[in-house]
Amino acid sequence: MITWTLLHAHAYLVGVRDGAGALHGPQHGEVYEETFTREGGAVGRAALAEDLRELGYAITPGTGRGARGFEITGVPEGLLRVGQSADKGCAGLGEETDRDPWDEASRW
Secondary structure, eight states: OOOOOOOOOOOOOOOEEOTTOOEEOOOHHHHOSHHHHHHHHHHHHHHHHHHHHHTTOOEEEEESGGGOEEEETTOOHHHHHTTOOHHHHHTTOOOOOOOOTTOGGGOO
C-alpha cells in the first residue's frame, strides 16, 4: 500500500525585525488574533504560490475551504483527494510557543 504525504503549510513567517532592526521570532500572542492570522495566512500562501511559480509550477488559485487556498496545476484528482483533510492529518502536530528561535538559550 502506498501512502502519500500531504503538503500542508501553516506558516511562512519565521522572523520579524524590531524598531532597532534586531531579528526576533514572532510572539504567538501578538499574531494569534483572528484577523491577523487570516491575513498572515493569505500573505504566506501568496508567497508560497509565487515561489512555486518561480520554480516552474502552474498554480490553480481559489481552492480549499473558503476558496483561500491553491493547488499545483496538473496534479491528478485522485492524488489530491488522498488524505484530503489536512485538519485530520495535522491534528496535534502544532506547537504554541513564544520561544524566540534566534535566542540560543531558548533552543531545544
